Amino acid sequence: xxSDIDKFYRKAPQNPRSQSPNSITKxxxxxxxxxxxPYGTGIRPEPYRNGNGASILGPRNLDREKQDPDMIRPPxxxxxxxPNLKWSFADSHMKIEEGxxxxxxxxxxxxxxxxxxxVNMRLDEGAIRELHWHKEAEWAFVLEGVTRVTCxxxxxxxxxxxxxxxxxxxxxxxxxxxxxxxxxxGTEFLLxxxxxxxxxxxxxxxxxxxxxxxxxxxxxxxxxxxxxFDRIPKGEKYIFQGSVPSTIELEQPSRGGIKPSxxxxxxxMTGQKPLEASGGQVRITDSTNFPISKTVAAAHVIIDPxxxRELHWHPSADEWAYFIKGRARITxxxxxxxxxxxxxxxxxxxxxxKGMSHYVENLSEDEPVEFLEIFRSAKFEDFxxxxxLAETPDRLVKEHLFAGDKYNGKKFLDALKAGKDPIKAPVRxxxx
Ligand code: MN
Ligand code: MN
Numbered sequence: 001x002x003s004d005i006d007k008f009y010r011k012a013p014q015n016p017r018s019q020s021p022n023s024i025t026k027x028x029x030x031x032x033x034x035x036x037x038p039y040g041t042g043i044r045p046e047p048y049r050n051g052n053g054a055s056i057l058g059p060r061n062l063d064r065e066k067q068d069p070d071m072i073r074p075p076x077x078x079x080x081x082x083p084n085l086k087w088s089f090a091d092s093h094m095k096i097e098e099g100x101x102x103x104x105x106x107x108x109x110x111x112x113x114x115x116x117x118x119v120n121m122r123l124d125e126g127a128i129r130e131l132h133w134h135k136e137a138e139w140a141f142v143l144e145g146v147t148r149v150t151c152x153x154x155x156x157x158x159x160x161x162x163x164x165x166x167x168x169x170x171x172x173x174x175x176x177x178x179x180x181x182x183x184x185x186g187t188e189f190l191l192x193x194x195x196x197x198x199x200x201x202x203x204x205x206x207x208x209x210x211x212x213x214x215x216x217x218x219x220x221x222x223x224x225x226x227x228x229f230d231r232i233p234k235g236e237k238y239i240f241q242g243s244v245p246s247t248i249e250l251e252q253p254s255r256g257g258i259k260p261s262x263x264x265x266x267x268x269m270t271g272q273k274p275l276e277a278s279g280g281q282v283r284i285t286d287s288t289n290f291p292i293s294k295t296v297a298a299a300h301v302i303i304d305p306x307x308x309r310e311l312h313w314h315p316s317a318d319e320w321a322y323f324i325k326g327r328a329r330i331t332x333x334x335x336x337x338x339x340x341x342x343x344x345x346x347x348x349x350x351x352x353x354k355g356m357s358h359y360v361e362n363l364s365e366d367e368p369v370e371f372l373e374i375f376r377s378a379k380f381e382d383f384x385x386x387x388x389l390a391e392t393p394d395r396l397v398k399e400h401l402f403a404g405d406k407y408n409g410k411k412f413l414d415a416l417k418a419g420k421d422p423i424k425a426p427v428r429x430x431x432x
Pocket of ligand 1: 132133134138177203
């Protein structure tokens with residue numbers, strides 16, 4: 001489908017400096033800093049704001065600027081300095097392997113990604129992410145297709161499951177495991193590790209282990225003679241094309257003495273009954289409903305067109321946000337008069353440091369935003385600005401915000417609601 005803005009760019013003159021009827025100009029006024037959506041409306045963002053600013057004369061990356069309307073033309077409320085809180089997987093190095101690929105967003109790509117690291121991985125039908133383990137715990141969300149996972153727990157119990165789109169797995173630190181794409185078409189998922197320094201290129205691999213231990217020792221370990229191992233891989237396999245497995249029941253290990261794990265390592269996140277908000281849906285998965293997931297908590301959020309994930313903050317951990325669908329803006333308020341606004345599209349990662357107040361606004365009036373809020377924490381926790389004020393004595397609230405304005409102070413207090421509505425539908429008649 002060709003969007004309006006794409007049609008506009010096709011018609012636009014070759015020189016991207018020249019302005020169009022859809023450009024924001026010097027006469028543009030936006031005193032409330034209402035959102036603009038260049039992709040949805042064809043509006044071309046330019047660095048003009050309420051009479052200030054000037055056109056761009058030098059080189060420019062229009063595709064990026066269309067994605068970042070609040071970067072090229074920040075709200076007038078933005079102030080001070082914040083470190084970068086955005087990265088796109090489109091900017092991450094792609095590790096291409098037999099039957100799959102992986103790209104990562106860690107503290108190396110995004111210096112504020114200190115608590116968690118993310119890896120986006122694809123495994124074609126039958127392709128295997130080889131048997132391995134790592135020092136960090138691994139949490140994953142399946143984006144497409146079906147993933148076969150296997151592991152054993154620390155008590156020697158074995159576990160396999162097929163995780164469908166919208167499902168999760170969690171492997172505690174050190175638990176050895178494998179991943180495989182099933183048919184048709186394989187699978188793609190987001191992996192999260194509970195340390196921003198993690199790298200998917202530094203995991204303990206079965207093939208790498210066998211290649212770097214003396215053959216005589218390997219032979220002794222398995223009560224065999226060394227020549228059995230003459231033709232094993234000389235180095236790591238990492239991701240490689242395997243054959244498509246049968247059902248979990250038919251693929252069970254063939255020897256006796258196998259005991260099933262007492263633990264559940266997988267969970268159907270999007271199969272949970274959602275918390276229905278006035279402007280969307282939230283599904284929270286943490287150690288209360290997925291007990292194995294002791295170090296990662298998450299919320300799967302759908303924000304309806306034009307709606308707002310309300311102003312809130314998280315007391316226990318930084319937020320690592322991963323955008324699956326749509327276009328959004330987030331302003332992060334960092335205290336000391338400092339705030340900055342970032343925009344996100346599908347495939348982008350956002351960071352909101354612990355304690356900093358923020359919202360997520362859907363830029364589009366047609367499409368939902370779907371994203372994950374992920375935390376290095378046993379429990380999902382947030383404080384709602386509205387709930388806090390609604391549960392604070394009226395006089396106290398009024399004297400902070402409406403000391404000389406009785407009329408609007410009453411309107412504000414009358415509108416406050418004590419219950420939590422994490423995603424708010426806009427009041428349609430109000431002037432924004
Ligand atoms: Mn792993
Ligand atoms: Mn949040």
